[in-house]
Each structure stands twice: as structure tokens, then as C-alpha cells.
Amino acid sequence: MLNIKSVRMAVAVAFLSSSGSAVFAQKMALDIKDLAGAAQFVVHSRVSKVEYRMSASGENGQGPVPFTIVTYDVVRPVRGDAGRASFSLRYIGGPDGRGHFLRASNVPVFQTGDEDILFVQNNGANDCPLVGCIEGRFRVLNGALYDGTGTPVQGLDASRIVARGTPPTELSKVRYPAPTFGELMNNPEVRDIIRKHGLTVD
Numbered sequence: 001m002l003n004i005k006s007v008r009m010a011v012a013v014a015f016l017s018s019s020g021s022a023v024f025a026q027k028m029a030l031d032i033k034d035l036a037g038a039a040q041f042v043v044h045s046r047v048s049k050v051e052y053r054m055s056a057s058g059e060n061g062q063g064p065v066p067f068t069i070v071t072y073d074v075v076r077p078v079r080g081d082a083g084r085a086s087f088s089l090r091y092i093g094g095p096d097g098r099g100h101f102l103r104a105s106n107v108p109v110f111q112t113g114d115e116d117i118l119f120v121q122n123n124g125a126n127d128c129p130l131v132g133c134i135e136g137r138f139r140v141l142n143g144a145l146y147d148g149t150g151t152p153v154q155g156l157d158a159s160r161i162v163a164r165g166t167p168p169t170e171l172s173k174v175r176y177p178a179p180t181f182g183e184l185m186n187n188p189e190v191r192d193i194i195r196k197h198g199l200t201v202d
Contacts, residue, residue, distance in 0.1 A: 030135055030147070030161040038131045039119035041080025044140070045072035047114040048086060052094040052177065066094035066102045070110045078117060089120065092127035098187040099179040106133045108148055109174050115140040139171055146171060 036042060049071040054064040071088045093104045103109070107128050110116075119136035123129035130136030134148035145153040150167030184190045185201060194201065 030132075030163075031159050032156065032161055033159045035119045035131050035136060036079060038121055039080070039136070040121050041082055042078040042117065042119050043072070043080075043082050043087075044075040044078055044117050045082075045115070046075055047071070047110050047112050047116075048073045050110055050112055054097060064096075065092065066096045067092055068094040068110070072116075072118070075115070082120075089118075089123050089129045091129070095177055095179065095183070097183050099184045099190060100187070101176050104128075108134045108137045111175055117145070141168060141170060 047070055051069040051071075053067050053069060055067055057064055068091045069088055070091065071086055072082075073086050074082050074084075091104075091107055091110075093102045093107055093109070095101050104127065108130070117138040117140065119131040120129055121131050121136075128134075137148040138153065139146040139148065139150060146167065147153055147161070147163045150171035151163040152165040152167075154162045154164060156162065191201075
């Protein structure tokens with residue numbers, strides 16, 4: 001299985017041999033040259049804080065959308081510069097303030113303490129600030145490397161990333177914040193259930 005030191009070396013070599021203008025193709029096999037070429041920076045990081053916020057209402061009557069703001073501590077820069085010892089990225093998804101949780105496909109979920117190598121691009125401009133979204137996240141557990149879905153990374157075939165095997169249980173667990181009572185009361189479905197059972201909010 002590929003370890004962190006190996007992937008740092010691979011990113012450095014891939015970046016030096018790429019033109020810097022690579023466009024990441026999501027449907028193709030992962031290529032470390034494409035990932036490194038499309039990223040503004042690559043960083044080994046650890047999640048220090050996860051916050052949930054709602055966007056403002058959009059034009060044409062679009063309602064607010066939940067977003068997750070993830071703050072990372074820099075363990076070590078791999079390529080480029082995150083700009084500081086910690087940085088934050090914005091992802092679509094999270095609690096909506098009414099007891100629901102929006103989970104967008106292909107968008108990773110982060111939790112405090114998660115350790116990752118991230119290929120970052122266009123933070124705040126898109127719903128996901130990683131190259132290829134979940135493909136731009138490599139999870140680190142006990143010094144070993146896993147792709148964004150938790151599949152063990154076995155090595156490189158030329159510059160193509162080879163991942164196969166069963167994700168460890170630790171990387172399969174996802175925790176969501178429990179809604180508060182006030183948030184549940186903002187949900188008309190919950191109020192309907194209370195009325196149907198002949199109960200009151202009190």
C-alpha cells in the first residue's frame with residue numbers, strides 16, 4: 001500500500017513533468033499528473049473544525065442552500081502554498097436548519113480529526129473546491145493512503161493511481177449533527193406528525 005511519503009514524491013515528480021495546464025477528466029482513471037496540474041496547491045492536512053451555514057436566497061426564487069465550511073491545519077505542504085498554517089474550504093451540503101441534511105453526490109464529508117492530502121482548486125467558486133471533487137481527496141489513516149471513497153491506494157501504474165480493496169471500518173463511518181428542537185419545529189413535516197398524533201409542541 002502506498003504511504004504518505006511516496007505520494008508526496010509522486011506529486012512533486014508529476015508536477016515537474018506536467019505542463020501545468022492539465023484539465024481533469026472525471027470519467028477517466030485517476031492520473032496524478034492531471035490532479036497535480038489542475039490543483040492550485042496540494043497539502044497534507046488535518047481537519048480542526050467543521051461548521052455549517054446557509055447561503056443567502058438566490059435569484060429566481062431559489063431558497064437558501066446549506067454549505068459546510070471545513071477548517072484544516074497544515075501538516076505539511078506538498079506542492080504550492082496554502083498561505084498560512086490553517087485554511088478553510090467551502091463545500092455544498094450540510095444541515096438545512098429544519099432537521100434535514102443535504103448530501104451532494106461526489107462531495108466528500110469531513111469530520112474533525114480527519115487527515116487528508118487535498119488537491120485544491122477554486123475555493124468558493126464551485127460547490128466543491130477539490131480537483132474532481134472526491135477524487136481530489138486522499139485519506140490518511142495510520143500512515144497509509146486511501147482514495148476519497150476509502151479504498152486502499154496500492155501504488156502507481158506509470159502516473160495512474162491504483163486503488164483496490166476494502167475500505168477500513170474507520171473510514172466508513174460518517175457522523176452528522178443532530179438537529180435541535182427548534183430546528184425540528186421549523187420543519188412542516190415534523191409539525192404535521194405532531195398534529196396527526198394529537199400532540200402539541202408544548
